[in-house]
Amino acid sequence: MSPLLPEFIQQAEALIQGGEILPSGVNHLARRLQTAVETNTPLRIKLGLDPTRPDLHLGHAVVLKKLRAFQDLGHKAVLIIGDATALIGDPSGRNNTRPPLTEAEVLVNAQTYLDQASKIINLEKAEIVRNSAFFNEMGLQGLLQLTAQVTVAQILARDDFSKRYSQNTPIALHEFLYPLMQAYDSVMVRADLELGGSDQRFNNLLGREMQLAYAKLRGEDPTSINPQLVLLLPLLEGTDGKVKMSKSYPENCINLTDSPSEMFGKLMSIPDAMILRYETLLAQLPEQQLKQHAEMLADPEGYGINPRDMKVGLAKFMVASFHSGEAADLAEEAFNALFRDKALPTEMPEHTLTAGESYVLVDLLVEAGLAPSKSEARRLIQGGAVKLNGETKVADVLATISGIPTESLVLQAGKRKFVRLLFVQRMGVTPIK
């Protein structure tokens, strides 16, 4: 074997940065990288995504960006659309069974996933595999063979399962299958490295075992097998700064499909303590800059900086990378106008009303989508949340409103919900009954 070259060690270090490689040690990865170049066979980098809910968020972006980094070095991205595994739902980090999905939902979500992933990775150069392709073929025998490779004790050793088990919360048997199936993915796509969040440790490591097990079944020499490496990346906390960003808590997520202003605003809402973490995992700023930011954040007054401005920088960077620089500028302007200067937004949904008619405000709030029910609308008014044209606060629950033709009024509920009311002349003749 040729000696390990420093350039590949450096490459490996850069790739591992922020994450954890298993088995641990830079050299494992460096060796693979070098061999790949020497033999001119790109590494197969596996990432599995379950189309359980249609939107990818910035948590996924952390892993996808890493996948992109491998792509940029000429390696093969193997994207698994877990349309079979999605029928179970990953029990990782869960304390209860996931709600099942219909097959139709899974299909729609899968397509959306690919569209969104294409914002980060180069989809044309990636290999895309739906795991239903081989799981549907597997048959009972295949399933039994798969399940025979792992013992119940091994599965129960997994943290989530053992916790649920000891807390007497139900575990459905099919949930045990999830790690096995994910591991089998690795066998089928002959993965050299699997990417995952740090909660994927068990599943990804099982992939190694499974690759070995199946190699033995095929009668291959176990010593000649190189099971996949595992690169685990930290889980990004959501906008609350506490719980990891997860599809299970949509309000805590920043989605890749979020509009520029939405993405900007959500990034501005992360706690100050999260700034550095986002910069590390998402913006992937150079180490030096991160260090500098850490110092400044530790003593904002001393450095004469405002953490807010740092957040603005982060928010603009992210919006620019998912939308465009222009969109980022516009989002910043709109944000400042709306929240700093408390101006009305320039664009908002419209709701058309007939001029001269009298409308009860409570009804209007519901019709215009500003409140989910009339009771809620009343509460909003009582809480002082409802304003007209940004000025007049409505205090009366029984208030009514009417307008003259071509007049427009801005109805506002809270700081973020606006609707423009347009009054038009009644058209034609109203039929009289």
Place this chain on the structure above:
RNA sequence: GGGUAGGUGCCCGAGUGGUUAAAGGGGGCGGACUGUAAAUCCGCUACUUCGGUUACGUUGGUUCGAAUCCAACCCUGCCCA
């Protein structure tokens, strides 16, 4: 199959006959403040034609009155087989 403990609002969780639309916490929403949709503080958190109506696994029953008592059923944990 036998025994036993449970099933409460978006989530967790108190409540064992009557001001209980149901304590407390989390989450969410709103307000004030600010440097932002940070932090902090405060309020709200079933629906309604404002008469009421619907809610504590389901369906019946007892009672002037039930989340609370009774019966059957469904679901979950644990022990035994």
